[in-house]
Amino acid sequence: xxxxxxxxxxxxxxxxxxxxxxxxxxxxxxxxxxxxxxxxxxxxxxxxxxxxxxxxxxxxxxxxxxxxxxxxxxxxxxxxxxxxxxxxxxxxxxxxxxxxxxxxxxxxxxxxxxxxxxxxxxxxxxxxxxxxxxxxxxxxxxxxxxxxxxxxxxxxxxxxxxxxxxxxxxxxxxxxxxxxxxxxxxxxxx
Amino acid sequence: xxxxxxxxxxxxxxxxxxxxxxxxxxxxxxxxxxxxxxxxxxxxxxxxxxxxxxxxxxxxxxxxxxxxxxxxxxxxxxxxxxxxxxxxxxxxxxxxxxxxxxxxxxxxxxxxxxxxxxxxxxxxxxxxxxxxxxxxxxxxxxxxxxxxxxxxxxxxxxxxxxxxxxxxxxxxxxxxxxxxxxxxxxxxxxxxxxxxxxxxxxxxxxxxxxxxxxxxxxxxxxxxxxxxxxxxxxxxxxxxxxxxxxxxxxxxxxxxxxxxxxxxxxxxxxxxxxxxxxxxxxxxxxxxxxxxxxxxxxxxxxxxxxxxxxxxxxxxxxxxxxxxxxxxxxxxxxxxxxxxxxxxxxxxxxxxxxxxxxxxxxxxxxxxxxxxxxxxxxxxxxxxxxxxxxxxxxxxxxxxxxxxxxxxxxxxxxxxxxxxxxxxxxxxxxxxxxxxxxxxxxxxxxxxxxxxxxxxxxxxxxxxxxxxxxxxxxxxxxxxxxxxxxxxxxxxxxxxxxxxxxxxxxxxxxxxxxxxxxxxxxxxxxxxxxxxxxxxxxxxxxxxxxxxxxxxxxxxxxxxxxxxxxx
Numbered sequence: 001x002x003x004x005x006x007x008x009x010x011x012x013x014x015x016x017x018x019x020x021x022x023x024x025x026x027x028x029x030x031x032x033x034x035x036x037x038x039x040x041x042x043x044x045x046x047x048x049x050x051x052x053x054x055x056x057x058x059x060x061x062x063x064x065x066x067x068x069x070x071x072x073x074x075x076x077x078x079x080x081x082x083x084x085x086x087x088x089x090x091x092x093x094x095x096x097x098x099x100x101x102x103x104x105x106x107x108x109x110x111x112x113x114x115x116x117x118x119x120x121x122x123x124x125x126x127x128x129x130x131x132x133x134x135x136x137x138x139x140x141x142x143x144x145x146x147x148x149x150x151x152x153x154x155x156x157x158x159x160x161x162x163x164x165x166x167x168x169x170x171x172x173x174x175x176x177x178x179x180x181x182x183x184x185x186x187x188x189x190x
Numbered sequence: 191x192x193x194x195x196x197x198x199x200x201x202x203x204x205x206x207x208x209x210x211x212x213x214x215x216x217x218x219x220x221x222x223x224x225x226x227x228x229x230x231x232x233x234x235x236x237x238x239x240x241x242x243x244x245x246x247x248x249x250x251x252x253x254x255x256x257x258x259x260x261x262x263x264x265x266x267x268x269x270x271x272x273x274x275x276x277x278x279x280x281x282x283x284x285x286x287x288x289x290x291x292x293x294x295x296x297x298x299x300x301x302x303x304x305x306x307x308x309x310x311x312x313x314x315x316x317x318x319x320x321x322x323x324x325x326x327x328x329x330x331x332x333x334x335x336x337x338x339x340x341x342x343x344x345x346x347x348x349x350x351x352x353x354x355x356x357x358x359x360x361x362x363x364x365x366x367x368x369x370x371x372x373x374x375x376x377x378x379x380x381x382x383x384x385x386x387x388x389x390x391x392x393x394x395x396x397x398x399x400x401x402x403x404x405x406x407x408x409x410x411x412x413x414x415x416x417x418x419x420x421x422x423x424x425x426x427x428x429x430x431x432x433x434x435x436x437x438x439x440x441x442x443x444x445x446x447x448x449x450x451x452x453x454x455x456x457x458x459x460x461x462x463x464x465x466x467x468x469x470x471x472x473x474x475x476x477x478x479x480x481x482x483x484x485x486x487x488x489x490x491x492x493x494x495x496x497x498x499x500x501x502x503x504x505x506x507x508x509x510x511x512x513x514x515x516x517x518x519x520x521x522x523x524x525x526x527x528x529x530x531x532x533x534x535x536x537x538x539x540x541x542x543x544x545x546x547x548x549x550x551x552x553x554x555x556x557x558x559x560x561x562x563x564x565x566x567x568x569x570x571x572x573x574x575x576x577x578x579x580x581x582x583x584x585x586x587x588x589x590x591x592x593x594x595x596x597x598x599x600x601x602x603x604x605x606x607x608x609x610x611x612x613x614x615x616x617x618x619x620x621x622x623x624x625x626x627x628x629x630x631x632x633x634x635x636x637x638x639x640x641x642x643x644x645x646x647x648x649x650x651x652x653x654x655x656x657x658x659x660x661x662x663x664x665x666x667x668x669x670x671x672x673x674x675x676x677x678x679x680x681x682x683x684x685x686x687x688x689x690x691x692x693x694x695x696x697x698x699x700x701x702x703x704x705x706x707x708x709x710x711x712x713x714x715x716x717x718x719x720x721x722x723x724x725x726x727x728x729x730x731x732x733x734x735x736x737x738x739x740x741x742x743x744x745x746x747x748x749x750x751x752x753x754x755x756x757x
Binding site: 019020062064065068069073075076077078172174 | 313337371498
């Protein structure tokens with residue numbers, strides 16, 4: 001596990017909420033042959049700013065190169081290599097597990113009690129477990145559930161935030177197209 | 191003032207100081223072509239293929255340092271620009287490309303001549319825009335020029351739907367600052383880095399400067415010269431760095447790398463300090479990275495932070511504007527001599543001189559090195575030369591020493607065949623008072639020879655030197671060395687180039703012997719307008735020295751000395 005963690009680095013980017021920005025970032029990673037473990041993007045408290053959390057495998061490229069290349073993108077406002085500082089990171093998984101007998105149901109319940117996980121949907125044959133935790137804990141839960149019978153699984157990818165009062169934000173206000181409700185002026189999110 | 195989008199484009203170009211643009215009309219850009227009739231201050235040059243337009247804008251930009259502008263219609267017009275944009279991107283050349291796009295309502299419907307141009311050009315532009323709101327148009331154009339010319343320059347594309355060009359709004363030019371929160375090119379170095387760089391420079395015994403394109407682009411020619419002369423540091427040039435220092439200066443060693451001078455490559459390998467200025471350690475410059483200048487400390491100054499430690503790990507990496515940073519460093523640099531080191535380099539140079547084909551050639555036919563060296567002689571070494579890509583390009587770098595910045599224009603990073611002729615046309619528009627020569631091979635010339643018509647229509651005073659060996663010469667050279675002379679697809683059938691010129695009404699001469707070169711060059715220089723000179727050279731010539739791809743920089747294939755040959 002520690003070996004795996006050492007090559008995974010988390011980078012946070014504040015980007016303009018404009019059409020094509022996700023494409024630019026994805027294109028950069030493909031073109032430079034960087035290995036993306038996960039990339040999440042979502043709105044922030046400011047409608048014109050989106051925030052990306054990118055987990056990269058740095059076996060092939062050093063993280064400083066990745067950060068500098070991200071900074072070169074005109075629509076990327078600020079980039080931080082967050083693995084270097086105290087931070088909180090969370091991954092969310094929805095895991096559909098076979099629970100068609102009492103034994104498996106009990107096992108799932110037990111796992112949910114021991115981990116930050118809960119059953120969010122319960123049917124006669126399957127249950128959906130939601131787990132929100134650091135990436136490694138999510139992996140643990142998945143491994144515990146695997147013998148019971150996972151039939152479907154989805155993960156959001158990691159989101160991360162630095163701890164304390166070092167705020168990652170921008171004062172930038174756009175001239176044009178201040179988006180309403182998280183969509184840009186022509187209605188396309190990212 | 192109520193203006194259409196098309197008129198706003200022209201107004202904005204005027205305010206950016208654009209006086210010429212290179213392009214080709216078509217459906218989706220027609221409103222802008224119609225608006226051109228109201229703006230005679232901006233001369234439009236009709237090309238014969240959009241690739242030519244992008245290379246002309248590039249050549250104009252390289253020759254002037256200003257932003258070159260090209261314009262094309264949607265779909266095929268725009269995709270034809272791609273090679274030129276990629277060329278400009280790799281060599282950090284400021285170009286703005288304007289393309290028409292299908293109407294907003296048709297975007298995404300696979301309409302006639304629709305292409306996702308911002309998608310296609312994403313990796314080959316510094317930035318690009320699709321303008322879907324006419325209110326943003328003037329801001330976007332202003333931003334595009336700013337992005338193209340500042341920081342590490344590069345091409346920017348603006349895709350403008352036809353209905354945005356037709357829409358009318360009350361136009362107010364956006365005066366005031368450009369606000370780009372994610373775009374702040376670095377400028378000065380921090381004091382600590384400056385101090386460390388100075389210390390390394392003052393302590394070095396065998397220093398060498400690697401001067402690249404960045405010297406020219408940041409206007410640091412004077413600062414470089416001061417550093418070189420005060421500390422007596424020899425200077426190696428990248429291909430695009432030619433002109434950063436006069437090549438007849440005793441401390442200038444000339445080009446480095448795969449086809450660089452042997453003395454230059456030896457000096458790099460034996461140095462104890464590399465001072466890399468505005469260059470990016472391209473693989474054609476370093477050879478095998480594992481053995482590259484292993485005993486040298488390294489200082490790297492470049493405007494692009496992502497270039498630092500990309501290929502070569504450095505001891506002091508400074509992201510900043512070269513001129514600014516050199517100005518910070520200079521006050522701390524002590525006067526030095528480095529006599530032993532310089533003598534050592536002289537020995538290598540003398541050895542190389544003995545092997546120089548200009549002195550050792552005893553064959554019968556004319557060779558390309560003679561043509562280029564004579565061209566240098568008969569143009570007083572003062573012409574702007576614009577090359578294509580291949581053997582003639584490397585020979586130009588070896589045998590046409592330049593004294594002034596921006597007098598060699600060549601596609602270095604992308605190595606774009608077909609660049610020479612159109613880029614030379616663009617360069618002549620930018621620097622009409624200069625003598626401009628396109629030096630091209632018979633292969634590359636035929637990739638964009640349609641631009642002969644452009645040269646003729648505009649009566650551009652550009653001289654075209656075709657170095658004709660009937661082969662794709664550089665590929666043939668590799669086949670000879672690495673593929674046991676299997677000349678697959680490199681011998682060329684060529685047209686009669688002089689008759690071809692005649693068909694365009696362009697005067698021409700064919701030169702087959704060295705004794706005819708001077709007269710032909712003088713003939714070309716006398717005529718106002720395009721002239722084509724075909725130099726027929728021996729078919730199977732080689733460019734040496736040569737570092738085989740991936741080999742150590744000092745493991746060059748070299749010509750033997752005459753004394754060695756006789757054994």
